Amino acid sequence: MRDLKPWLALIFKRPGRLVMGGALIMATLLSGIGLLAVSGWFITETALVGMLLAAGVAATINLYVPGGAIRFFAVSRTVFRYLERVYNHDTVLRLLTDIRVALFQSLASASRRHRRQLTGAEWLSRLTSDVDALDTLYLRLIAPTALAALVTALVVALTAALFDIKTATLVGLVLLVAFLIATIGTYLRTRHLAARQSDCQESLRTAVIEYIEGFAELTAAGRTGKHAAWLMRQAHQVTSEQAQADTLAGWHLAGSHLLINLSAVLTLWAGFALFRAGVVSGPVLVLLPIALLGLAEIYAMLPDAFGKLGATAASASRLNRDCQAEEPARDTGAQGLPANAALFATNLAVKHPGHAPLFTHFELEVNAGERVGILGYSGSGKSTLADVFSGLLPAAHGNLATRDLVYLTQKTVLFEDTLRANLLLGAPNASETELWRILEVVELADRFAPEPDQLDTWLGSSGSRLSGGEARRVALARVLLNPAPVVILDEPFTGLDAGTRARIAKRMDLLLEGKTVISLAHGPDALPGTDRVIHLPG
Incomplete structure (x- = not known):
């Protein structure tokens, strides 16, 4: 009982x-x-x-x-x-x-x-x-x-x-x-x-x-x-x-x-x-x-x-x-961060249960406001590493400390609800003006302005009423709305052509000014603006 x-x-x-x-x-x-x-x-x-x-x-x-x-x-x-x-x-x-x-x-x-x-x-x-x-x-x-x-x-x-x-x-x-x-x-x-x-x-x-x-x-x-x-x-x-x-x-x-x-x-x-x-x-x-x-x-x-x-x-x-919560095995909070650092990983080992480690002795320090790109082939462990950075997957060994962050996962997840409801998950107190502004950044304002319900347009099951590229941009807009100082983007431009990707990346540079951005992708053309790039072994 x-x-x-x-x-x-x-x-x-x-x-x-x-x-x-x-x-x-x-x-x-x-x-x-x-x-x-x-x-x-x-x-x-x-x-x-x-x-x-x-x-x-x-x-x-x-x-x-x-x-x-x-x-x-x-x-x-x-x-x-x-x-x-x-x-x-x-x-x-x-x-x-x-x-x-x-x-x-x-x-x-x-x-x-x-x-x-x-x-x-x-x-x-x-x-x-x-x-x-x-x-x-x-x-x-x-x-x-x-x-x-x-x-x-x-x-x-x-x-x-x-x-x-x-x-x-x-x-x-x-x-x-x-x-x-x-x-x-x-x-x-x-x-x-x-x-x-x-x-x-x-x-x-x-x-x-x-x-x-x-x-x-x-x-x-x-x-x-x-x-x-x-x-x-x-x-x-x-x-x-x-x-x-x-x-x-x-x-x-x-x-x-x-x-x-x-x-x-x-x-x-x-x-x-x-x-x-x-x-x-x-x-x-x-x-x-x-x-x-x-x-x-x-x-x-x-x-x-x-x-x-x-x-x-x-x-x-x-x-x-x-459904019980688990105590984190390592400190993933801001305590233990070096001065002016947004993410600090030392001697990090990353692995899935029952499998060999993807990374051992991984070291990374990202300064506040820095833009870091991480490149690697499919299966190299990019998304797993992002999961560890965000706290979704505990590290097998080592120490990790980060500031508050928001994470765009590789998989696009939209709820069977309105556009407004999906966007407000990123910033519940965002005004209608802020929602339209973020839609302009990801080039979706012209897509929904002619709709009869506009922001209250129903997206369908898992965003079924949208194309793959449109659904990805809604998910990206939701993350960009979040005020967290650290942003992790895993393949942010999936499903977008080169021209759309370049225009959105340019607008994102202005929007993310002052924030720490860690982007992960297969190639350099799929990354937004970066200060340095890390290549993962294949």
Whole structure:
């Protein structure tokens, strides 16, 4: 359960919405119980008056008060149910936003080497099913459990008020056992099974995705049938374990409902003695057992929620493990920088896990305001070196210190959003004038000015509405907007012709004046202006 603590802390950062949502659920439940109880009381009162009249005894009944109460509870239950659904689903969406933001912040803090340990299918499982298991934690588990305990306490208090303390104590003990069976009992019986099932579902989901991705290769090898049969066996195992977990939850649900019915019987039995003593009336005698039976609706939500709690904890454990930030192995901050230096690397060793080092004993000092170009053939390690400079990849050995920097990676990454939103990632507070100015630098102002939405033009999935050169220039513009004093550009002019490249490079010289620039490319014609050039061995 410790794995849930950081996510619960995130959920409880919105206490106002949680309390309001819980109050709406509470109002809905109380309206339902009130409707059931008043209806039982009214039916009983009507029956008794009818029997007295049939026996020739004068009797009266007030039809308006109970009738009005029934109408009130029926309408309020419907209204509160609607408000609760709208409000709490909005709350869940807000909590989902909080969870995803926190998750991506953790991913951004983790090293690239750590993130590469998982396949794309496994990351898909983390970002969908594991997050989904957490985003409804409040609505499925926290709120129903708290409200079940609160309503139970209110019903016990009502028993003490209408009957006596002895009956209330007995009913409270029975309901306490029912509550523990529906919650902790269900969790203890199903936690290991639910956690194992969650792991099996993730493995099956990953295997299905990999099967689809590799279908052509499996077909060529003639193994689609065997692999599909293996997937079916795995799916059968998952469904079998699901059925087992559902069975256990069902038994606990039946046990809690049995005890709720027992509490109603005990209340009715104790009420007969009070009725004979003239302490309570016949309608009140019926009202309380019916109110107790109304608890079944509340308790019905608990076994299913606690039956899945083990799987939710397993999802949280995977997210905590795979998205945790790593402490940097070397100092990559500005402390330890020589005077007037922007980047300082000594005795640097660069390697990917499981591979031979690309560089050993690498030394580099870049002064503030200096323009350095790094040239090398494909596979010489330029991009890996840039990843180490930027802190995305930890150095295997040595020391590295840099000032704050911004990094244009070799791969162009654009989000499925507007041009404005993609640019503002580089400088969230940039004005519209600054955005147009940077578009002029990369020669995209004339491209988007005629668009109906201009800066709000939708770029499509990964910038699919743009050509490769246009997408690269948007990514470059985003980096140039950033105020960081050190700029690392890995192949900044990919997809651009020589004329466009030369014009943009000339404008960039003015824009980057005073900044430290480290550019990496295959040839000197793909570099912006430089003060010196370093050639990497081929």
